Amino acid sequence: MAKLFRAAIVGPPGSGKGTISKRIAQSFGLQYLSGGHFLRESLKGDTEAGVLVKTYVERNMLVPDHVMTRLMLHRLEQLNSCSWLLDGFPQTLAQALALNNLYQLDLVISLNIPYETLRERLSDRWIHPPSGRVYNMGFRPPRVQGKDDITGEPLIQHDDDKPEALMVRLRHYKDVAKPVIDLYKSQGILHSFSDTDTDQIWPSISSLLSTKIHTHQLPNTCQTQAH
Numbered sequence: 001m002a003k004l005f006r007a008a009i010v011g012p013p014g015s016g017k018g019t020i021s022k023r024i025a026q027s028f029g030l031q032y033l034s035g036g037h038f039l040r041e042s043l044k045g046d047t048e049a050g051v052l053v054k055t056y057v058e059r060n061m062l063v064p065d066h067v068m069t070r071l072m073l074h075r076l077e078q079l080n081s082c083s084w085l086l087d088g089f090p091q092t093l094a095q096a097l098a099l100n101n102l103y104q105l106d107l108v109i110s111l112n113i114p115y116e117t118l119r120e121r122l123s124d125r126w127i128h129p130p131s132g133r134v135y136n137m138g139f140r141p142p143r144v145q146g147k148d149d150i151t152g153e154p155l156i157q158h159d160d161d162k163p164e165a166l167m168v169r170l171r172h173y174k175d176v177a178k179p180v181i182d183l184y185k186s187q188g189i190l191h192s193f194s195d196t197d198t199d200q201i202w203p204s205i206s207s208l209l210s211t212k213i214h215t216h217q218l219p220n221t222c223q224t225q226a227h
């Protein structure tokens, strides 16, 4: 069987993880799994996990590690035959250690983006909740203002992208991210990218991945099991 490639992308909210992850998934055929999107999905049904998660997500607080880890590791189990890229997980050292017990990551991409850039971008971020498609009124506007390109449904802005919530998220992010970044640095798999612009960073990420992933080695069918 072809060797599977496992990677994660880390960076503050608004650093472009989702935007870059989608480009990576498209160019290199990795299965993309976003922690934030996955949580929002689990809020939809009236499940026990959904109710538990809701109170945290609504307050922009990290879901407790044991809950987040259980949900994500369960999902990853269903992606056993896939090469994947994680976005937004792990965010804490406890999550990183739990992941580490089961999977050896090949690569971690870290995005270092100045605060002012983050603030500007997130205040312009609009999303289409059912699909997770992300727009930006300057950088990637929808074809029709306020509407999703594919379905024409309305776009919304997350409460946690509004300025006050953003400050809290960024401060908190810094505290929890450092030990995670240090862990991956010590494992020799961390690659950091600093710029204000996704399009400037992308060529370097793409060429790094080309040296690590040989697309002919990736399984062309990745069997994903239902949730």
Ligand SMILES: Nc1nc2c(ncn2[C@@H]2O[C@H](COP(=O)(O)OP(=O)(O)O)[C@@H](O)[C@H]2O)c(=O)[nH]1
Residues within 6 Å of the ligand: 011, 012, 013, 014, 015, 016, 017, 018, 019, 020, 121, 122, 124, 125, 126, 134, 135, 136, 137, 138, 139, 140, 196, 197, 198, 199
């Ligand atoms: N102006 C600008 N906006 C960007 C750039 N890259 C991403 N964005 C937008 O910034 C916002 C945050 O990006 P996203 O990928 O969702 O970041 P994440 O929170 O790290 O997943 C979105 O509205 C993107 O469309 C960029 O290079 N310039």
Ligand SMILES: Nc1ncnc2c1ncn2[C@@H]1O[C@H](COP(=O)(O)OP(=O)(O)O)[C@@H](O)[C@H]1O
Residues within 6 Å of the ligand: 013, 014, 018, 034, 035, 036, 037, 039, 056, 057, 058, 059, 060, 061, 062, 063, 064, 068, 088, 089, 090, 091, 092, 095, 160
């Ligand atoms: N790894 C994680 N651990 C705990 N909670 C998380 C994690 N990732 C996301 N969350 C929760 O989900 C919310 C939304 O996540 P976020 O990263 O904003 O998603 P997005 O990818 O849409 O930016 C966070 O405010 C937090 O409550």
